[in-house]
Amino acid sequence: xxxxTSIEGxxxxxxxxxxxxxxxxxxxAKFRSLITSxxxxxxxxxxxxxxxxxxxxxxxxRPDDYLVTIYRGLHxxxxxxxxxxxxxxxxxxxxxxxxxxxGGPMHITHPESGVMVTTGIVGSGLPIxxxxxxxxxxxxxxxxxxCSFGDGATNIGAFHEALNMAxxxxxxxxxxxxxxxxxxxxxxxxxxxxKEIIDRAAAYGMRGVQVNGNDGFAMYxxxxxxxxxxxxxxxxxxxxxxxxxxxxxxxxxxxxxxPKEEMAAAKERDPVPNYRKRLLELQISxxxxxxxxxxxxxxxxxxxxxxxxxxxxxxxxxxxxILALEIAA
Amino acid sequence: xxxxxxxxxFGQAFNLAMDEALAxxxxxxxxxxxxxxxQGGGVWKATAGLSAKHGTHRVRSTPIAEQAIVxxxxxxxxxxxxxxxxxxxxxxxxxxxxxxxxxxxxxRFMSGGQTGVPLTIRTASGAGRGFGxxxxxxLEAWFAHVPGLKVVTGSTPAEAKGLLLSCIEAxxxxxxxxxxxxxxxxxxxxxxxxRIPLGKANVVREGSDVTVVGYGRPIADALVVASKLAAEGxxxxxxxxxxxxxxxxxxxxxxxxxxxxxxxxxxAARDFGVGAEVSSRIHEELFSELLSPCVRAGSSFCPxxxxxxxxxxxxxxxxxxxxxxxxxxxxxxxx
Numbered sequence: 134x135x136x137x138t139s140i141e142g143x144x145x146x147x148x149x150x151x152x153x154x155x156x157x158x159x160x161x162a163k164f165r166s167l168i169t170s171x172x173x174x175x176x177x178x179x180x181x182x183x184x185x186x187x188x189x190x191x192x193x194x195r196p197d198d199y200l201v202t203i204y205r206g207l208h209x210x211x212x213x214x215x216x217x218x219x220x221x222x223x224x225x226x227x228x229x230x231x232x233x234x235x236g237g238p239m240h241i242t243h244p245e246s247g248v249m250v251t252t253g254i255v256g257s258g259l260p261i262x263x264x265x266x267x268x269x270x271x272x273x274x275x276x277x278x279x280c281s282f283g284d285g286a287t288n289i290g291a292f293h294e295a296l297n298m299a300x301x302x303x304x305x306x307x308x309x310x311x312x313x314x315x316x317x318x319x320x321x322x323x324x325x326x327x328k329e330i331i332d333r334a335a336a337y338g339m340r341g342v343q344v345n346g347n348d349g350f351a352m353y354x355x356x357x358x359x360x361x362x363x364x365x366x367x368x369x370x371x372x373x374x375x376x377x378x379x380x381x382x383x384x385x386x387x388x389x390x391x392p393k394e395e396m397a398a399a400k401e402r403d404p405v406p407n408y409r410k411r412l413l414e415l416q417i418s419x420x421x422x423x424x425x426x427x428x429x430x431x432x433x434x435x436x437x438x439x440x441x442x443x444x445x446x447x448x449x450x451x452x453x454x455i456l457a458l459e460i461a462a
Numbered sequence: 463x464x465x466x467x468x469x470x471x472f473g474q475a476f477n478l479a480m481d482e483a484l485a486x487x488x489x490x491x492x493x494x495x496x497x498x499x500x501q502g503g504g505v506w507k508a509t510a511g512l513s514a515k516h517g518t519h520r521v522r523s524t525p526i527a528e529q530a531i532v533x534x535x536x537x538x539x540x541x542x543x544x545x546x547x548x549x550x551x552x553x554x555x556x557x558x559x560x561x562x563x564x565x566x567x568x569x570r571f572m573s574g575g576q577t578g579v580p581l582t583i584r585t586a587s588g589a590g591r592g593f594g595x596x597x598x599x600x601l602e603a604w605f606a607h608v609p610g611l612k613v614v615t616g617s618t619p620a621e622a623k624g625l626l627l628s629c630i631e632a633x634x635x636x637x638x639x640x641x642x643x644x645x646x647x648x649x650x651x652x653x654x655x656x657r658i659p660l661g662k663a664n665v666v667r668e669g670s671d672v673t674v675v676g677y678g679r680p681i682a683d684a685l686v687v688a689s690k691l692a693a694e695g696x697x698x699x700x701x702x703x704x705x706x707x708x709x710x711x712x713x714x715x716x717x718x719x720x721x722x723x724x725x726x727x728x729x730a731a732r733d734f735g736v737g738a739e740v741s742s743r744i745h746e747e748l749f750s751e752l753l754s755p756c757v758r759a760g761s762s763f764c765p766x767x768x769x770x771x772x773x774x775x776x777x778x779x780x781x782x783x784x785x786x787x788x789x790x791x792x793x794x795x796x797x
Contacts (some may be wrong), residue, residue: 199541233574242573249540249577254564260530261565264537264545270545271519273489278537291560293528301525454575455609455632456708 138357140350146192147412148374150349151422153188155429158405162219163433164207164224172441173225175238179310180208182379184402186311187212189352190374193229194247195277195291200249201258201280205308206237209281214246217436227443232234234446256286259295259308266304266369277363279356281309285316289328296371300337305363307356308371311346313378317392334371345375347404348413377402464465472644475616475623475652476508477582480546482654484632485517487544488632491520493531494548494584498523498771504587505550506645516557520565528557529580532583536566539581539635546630552587552639553596566635567610571676586640588679589777593642598766600730605637606707606739612660613706615639617681619649624658625704632660641679642728663710665717669699672738672790673717674783676727677703684727691787698787706736710742718744722753723790732760736737755794759786 161181167173176401180187183205191200191212201363202209210220215231218401223230224238231243239253249265252258262280269276287310288293299306314321327333334341340362345354352374359370377399381388409422470478483490492509496502501523503510512519513521524531528549535545549555551690555562557722562583570578589598605613612634615621621641629636666681667688674684681702703709718724724744726737737758744756762776789796 180559201537231574232572232576235574236572242569244576244577249537250565250569252565254560257533257560257565260533260561261537261540263530264534264539266537267491267534268538268541268543271538287544291529292523294527298525298527298530304527336693427752454571454573454613457570457578460712 138354138361140353144417146353147415148421149418150188150192150353150430151408151412152425152429153192153212154184154349154405154408155426156432157184157187157211159429159433161207161212165384167437175224175226175383177238178205178382179380179384180205182377182399182403183311183346184208185349185408186346186374186376186386188308189349190309190356193353193357194277194279195249198360199247199249200281201252201265201278202248203251203258203283204253204256204280205283206241206251206281207238210241210243210248210251213248214264214293215241216241216249219243219439221436222443225440226445227445228439229328229439229448233450235450242289252451256282256289256291258282259286259291262306262308262402263295263299263304264328266299266306267302269305269451270302270411276305277307277360278306279360280306281311283316284314284321284325284330285314286310287333288316296333296337296339299369299387303368305366306369307359307363308369309356310371310373311376312373312442313376315378315382315391317382320390330373331371339369339371341371341373343373343375346376347407348403349404349408362454379403413446469648470619470651471646471648472619472622472640472721473646476512476626476640477512478625479623480509481512481515483545483546483627484512484520489542489544490546491522491538491543492548493522493524493535494717495526495550496523497521500751504548506527506531506640506642508584509548519590521716521754528554529561532558532561532566535581535583536569536579539579540569540577544580544630546582546584549583549585551597552585552601553599554587555583555601556754562605562611562635562756563608567608570634571610579635581635581683582626582638584626584650586642586645588641588643589761589773590643592768592770592773594768595765595777597766599637600639600728602639602706603730603735606736610635612636612658613639614704615678615706616704617666617702620652620656621658621664621704623652625660626655628657628660629707636660639784658704660705661708661710662704663713664702664704665699666702667698667700669697669721671697671721671723672723672725673699673701674725674727674787675703675714676700677706678780679729679737680727680778680783684783687784687787691784696791698786710741714740714744714777715747717753718748722751724756725759725783725786726756727759727786728776729778730760730764732758733763735760753793754790757786757790757794759783781790
């Protein structure tokens with residue numbers, strides 16, 4: 134097992150995370166552009182600002198590790214390795230999508246890359262992540278399940294039930310709270326009694342770790358340690374990644390409820406330019422990073438074109454996949 | 463099955479089905495409150511002895527946390543296991559509705575067929591035991607209304623065992639309903655390996671004047687009523703749906719096309735119940751052939767009351783079934 138928890142000095146890993154981050158950044162920009170221009174008419178929850186939480190965490194996983202995430206999950210999906218073309222096509226509701234257009238942006242599933250559930254119900258992924266972890270614990274397949282959710286989800290009952298069960302059964306699950314400080318339009322302190330999300334971990338006898346989710350180096354180290362511990366049978370971690378949401382709850386939301394100074398300060402901590410700056414300081418050449426940017430941009434353009442030109446599903450799909458085997462008349 | 467065959471109770475039937483499933487399929491695991499032997503083998507004893515035999519890693523007592531129980535079962539199911547979750551009482555399932563309705567039922571469809579959920583939820587309920595309003599409801603209509611779920615119940619111990627095994631082996635999420643009032647009622651034991659296919663109704667009694675369609679506990683009452691009416695020269699056919707959803711419409715239509723009268727019965731409250739759907743389907747397919755409109759009988763449309771007098775008045779009875787049959791014979795008019 135690779136127990137390295139630092140990306141210091143590991144240029145390959147640093148660039149791997151950079152690529153994942155830029156893929157998210159450019160994919161998000163392209164989605165917003167196509168939605169704004171009217172070429173794509175979908176509901177869209179922008180991940181802008183949270184790129185690094187996903188990029189660094191998923192880099193710490195094996196390809197066959199499981200992920201359960203939520204409707205604001207584009208960054209998680211891409212970082213976990215869902216192919217861009219199929220992901221784009223699913224967002225666009227096309228037959229070539231990961232789920233044949235039947236799930237949509239809020240329900241991306243792609244078991245080949247470990248994405249088992251994407252849910253639109255706040256908090257509901259946590260109990261399911263336990264089941265994936267239980268399966269790994271029983272079968273000994275060595276997989277770890279990462280369950281991604283927002284700070285708002287820590288206030289719903291499912292969070293409590295799931296963390297307690299995970300702790301009692303020492304399940305190989307990392308509960309990744311992407312704390313962007315707002316649940317829909319409501320600020321953290323207006324909705325949440327705990328001073329910090331990780332304060333809740335103690336209530337379950339669970340390890341709690343808080344990390345700056347915008348710092349790729351710190352985020353990777355914290356995620357890798359939690360994943361390694363889970364894989365080694367040392368139980369679950371509540372991993373709180375502090376981050377921010379730059380474009381509101383849903384595309385079109387002006388974030389009017391966020392004080393201007395707070396937003397400006399958050400943008401100073403924008404993970405995308407800051408990570409690039411850090412890599413340049415580490416003597417990685419701008420040409421190397423530009424080449425990744427160009428490669429990623431080409432991937433995004435190709436995927437968007439693929440999605441837009443793909444056919445819609447046949448209406449008969451509504452009669453399929455309801456039950457495994459339709460009962461013969 | 464001969465009259466001298468070995469007898470088993472409903473509770474034993476559930477236990478035997480799970481024991482057999484655990485023994486033959488390593489993917490089968492059981493989750494539920496108090497279900498392991500150290501915690502008593504379940505409040506209904508349906509899992510008694512199973513953790514001792516198959517291990518507490520596979521027969522797992524859980525916290526009192528229905529969302530977590532069903533959620534864990536959903537997750538394990540999409541990862542290739544065949545979990546059987548016990549929700550002690552059907553009213554407690556309300557706590558887990560998100561997991562059942564938004565996830566177990568829909569993940570196959572929403573994933574375009576990539577992730578099926580081969581999950582069985584066993585849950586018990588039933589009026590007549592003085593458990594009051596939150597331990598007695600029959601809520602099968604809620605689940606029958608959700609695409610992606612199968613809803614199943616047996617009217618004899620043998621049928622219950624065969625149906626439960628089929629649920630555990632099915633690739634779909636199944637809600638398997640047990641009746642607390644008949645848990646210790648005996649019936650003939652089925653032969654080893656006995657299975658009942660899901661989606662197939664059973665004509666438990668043949669007749670020519672009125673078809674009674676039902677499932678679960680009232681089937682036994684309907685059989686008593688049918689014997690009584692036979693003495694008057696009234697011939698009753700009884701169809702036990704066994705799988706409530708999706709239900710076996712062809713068998714129902716074949717029967718009603720013959721008798722030209724239908725009465726639908728269930729323990730759940732009549733209003734907005736499964737009987738409404740069955741009745742509508744019969745009317746849509748056979749309206750011009752019917753001699754009278756479909757008649758429904760169910761329990762009263764009130765919360766299940768506590769006082770024994772109130773509870774017996776609430777619960778569908780043999781008299782209610784007989785009255786419904788007579789209404790059907792009277793052209794749909796209640797006397």
